[in-house]
Amino acid sequence: MSNYHIKHLEEYYQVYRKSVNHPEAFWEEIAEEHFLWRKKWDKVLTWDFSKPEVQWFEGAKLNITENCIDRHLLTRGDKTALIFEPNNPSEGSQHITYKSLHERVCRFANVLKEKGINKGDRVCIYLPMIPELAVSVLACARIGAIHSVVFAGFSATALATRINDADCKMVITSDGSYRGAKTIDLKGIVDEALENCDCVTTVLVAKRIHTDINMKGGRDHWLQPLLDDAYHDFPPEIMDAEDPLFILYTSGSTGKPKGMVHTTAGYMVYTAYTFKNVFQYTEKDVFWCSADVGWITGHSYILYGPLANGATSVLFEGVPNYPDFSRFWEIVEKHKVSQFYTAPTAIRALAKEGVAYTQKHDLSSLKVLGTVGEPINEEAWHWYDDNIGKNQAPIVDTWFQTENGGIMITPIPYVTPTKPTYATLPFIGIQPCLMDEEGKEIVGNQVSGRLCVKFPWPSIARTIWGDHKRYKETYFTAFENKYFTGDGALRDEVGYYRITGRVDDVIIVSGHNLGTAPIEDAINEHPAVAESAVVGFPHDIKGNALYGYVILKDTGESRDQENVRKEINQIITEQIGPIAKLDKIQFTNGLPKTRSGKIMRRILRKIAHKDTNNLGDISTLLNPEVVQSIIKNAL
Numbered sequence: 001m002s003n004y005h006i007k008h009l010e011e012y013y014q015v016y017r018k019s020v021n022h023p024e025a026f027w028e029e030i031a032e033e034h035f036l037w038r039k040k041w042d043k044v045l046t047w048d049f050s051k052p053e054v055q056w057f058e059g060a061k062l063n064i065t066e067n068c069i070d071r072h073l074l075t076r077g078d079k080t081a082l083i084f085e086p087n088n089p090s091e092g093s094q095h096i097t098y099k100s101l102h103e104r105v106c107r108f109a110n111v112l113k114e115k116g117i118n119k120g121d122r123v124c125i126y127l128p129m130i131p132e133l134a135v136s137v138l139a140c141a142r143i144g145a146i147h148s149v150v151f152a153g154f155s156a157t158a159l160a161t162r163i164n165d166a167d168c169k170m171v172i173t174s175d176g177s178y179r180g181a182k183t184i185d186l187k188g189i190v191d192e193a194l195e196n197c198d199c200v201t202t203v204l205v206a207k208r209i210h211t212d213i214n215m216k217g218g219r220d221h222w223l224q225p226l227l228d229d230a231y232h233d234f235p236p237e238i239m240d241a242e243d244p245l246f247i248l249y250t251s252g253s254t255g256k257p258k259g260m261v262h263t264t265a266g267y268m269v270y271t272a273y274t275f276k277n278v279f280q281y282t283e284k285d286v287f288w289c290s291a292d293v294g295w296i297t298g299h300s301y302i303l304y305g306p307l308a309n310g311a312t313s314v315l316f317e318g319v320p321n322y323p324d325f326s327r328f329w330e331i332v333e334k335h336k337v338s339q340f341y342t343a344p345t346a347i348r349a350l351a352k353e354g355v356a357y358t359q360k361h362d363l364s365s366l367k368v369l370g371t372v373g374e375p376i377n378e379e380a381w382h383w384y385d386d387n388i389g390k391n392q393a394p395i396v397d398t399w400f401q402t403e404n405g406g407i408m409i410t411p412i413p414y415v416t417p418t419k420p421t422y423a424t425l426p427f428i429g430i431q432p433c434l435m436d437e438e439g440k441e442i443v444g445n446q447v448s449g450r451l452c453v454k455f456p457w458p459s460i461a462r463t464i465w466g467d468h469k470r471y472k473e474t475y476f477t478a479f480e481n482k483y484f485t486g487d488g489a490l491r492d493e494v495g496y497y498r499i500t501g502r503v504d505d506v507i508i509v510s511g512h513n514l515g516t517a518p519i520e521d522a523i524n525e526h527p528a529v530a531e532s533a534v535v536g537f538p539h540d541i542k543g544n545a546l547y548g549y550v551i552l553k554d555t556g557e558s559r560d561q562e563n564v565r566k567e568i569n570q571i572i573t574e575q576i577g578p579i580a581k582l583d584k585i586q587f588t589n590g591l592p593k594t595r596s597g598k599i600m601r602r603i604l605r606k607i608a609h610k611d612t613n614n615l616g617d618i619s620t621l622l623n624p625e626v627v628q629s630i631i632k633n634a635l
């Protein structure tokens, strides 16, 4: 029996047991039968969560682009690898075959080499969702450079922090980007960021919106002429299994963003295997994940997972409401999409607009629907099921994290019976557990606790770039010998998991992970602000929105509070990006603090949730009197 494609529930349990009882034998078999290796491994797994250290397929040699592109050339050379669907539908879509992808990646690889990029160098990619984004990611992987894709909605300051942290030599960007009816001056943002980044010597610029931009002599180069002149073939750099493939930043609850490091072989095996099963992908399907490649979902399920399976994957540049709210469904009909994978926030936003938009289009090609990034509420789940899947396409509520590389808890469609709001069962090879606050495992069903994982899986991040100590402290110290996710979860009577949300100071807004500390740092930069605290509160569309409590400096002058609110959001936009703007800003004279001076966010959270009947014990506060005044003025 091949364990690569699971088709029945019995088979799931059988394969799951094998993957847990004999993980090394199990993953060795998957790796051996489905991938191309230049040299096989000496050892399948070495691990020690106390250090932490994890190595999969140690000693193996490979190149991931050979697996994602070259090996399909003989059998699928003329098959479409990527369908590019532009922001403006009238521009028309592009079908990029595996052959053409190969040529484009090879040309790009030659350009990178010619510009002095070598194996192990870091390259920052700051691009909209255009073919050059996919091609540049794969070109880095082809030459063994480590890509660091930064979502092109981040501000210049956020970009500079990420470029400097990874010490990138090069930035790949475009003259600008389209976002619905708007254009964004991406190159201007890069120029501003690079004023503070000495490490970058070269900037490659793709033409997208054809505007006049500033090109700095010696540093900036138009990409297309370089590609036109480059040779069309490039032999892949042979990499070690554990060579870093990419860095991807995610917010922490404190401090600067964490550059999660993913390595080559384990990441490839796990993303390919999850893609095949979680979406029940078959050869003629068209797969569409609407995430941005700037997030882990895009890395794993627009690019690496689908391409490793020789799939056809849609790359969509635009937004769900342009030219109108039927855009997603128009694309599904146009490309006969078989699997559609999106975020709950998009579903909620589209549901709000009514079903007329969905009814205009033939959605009968859809076989599987997916959601990811945040808990999906029951109403949105049913709307998706009724109006998009017409109760015929199972919904896979997939839980995972940037740190995980690939999907961890999920139904397998047509295999696992689904249950609204539940991510259901662990995927093959994943050993989740729930822990109590004393560090004891909670066994049995109908229980809830902190979600941890007991055993390594192939695509677990190996470290935080440049800060292994922080990696250990963040994920491996709360519970001995376990990976701690930072999420809370419950397990129902049949063992299904439901993710209930973060238990730390990370807030998920529209599916984007935001740490409170960097937002508070930005607010505190306003000259009138003395101190601030940010918490989340429930929001119909975004899932959570941000509520800021702000103490203004006492200068004796009166201030236009509305203006200060605007200025605070302006600073947040500049420092982080528009996604981190506050929905509500309450000015206050004090913040509830413990005797050791820590802000009691639990209380602020309850006030923002309008749940003030039971605030718990506030007598231990340094300043209990501020609580009533905050409640009185709550927004």
Ligand code: PRX
Pocket (backbone or CB within 6 Å): 250, 295, 296, 297, 371, 372, 373, 374, 375, 376, 397, 398, 399, 400, 401, 402, 403, 423, 485, 486, 487, 499, 500, 501, 502, 508, 511, 512, 513
């Ligand atoms: O809280 C969980 C939530 O998103 C967090 C991870 O965010 P990020 O690293 O940006 O990756 C998002 C895409 C993989 C998790 O800690 N999350 C993700 N998927 C789900 C979810 N919460 C509930 N249900 C999900 N399906």
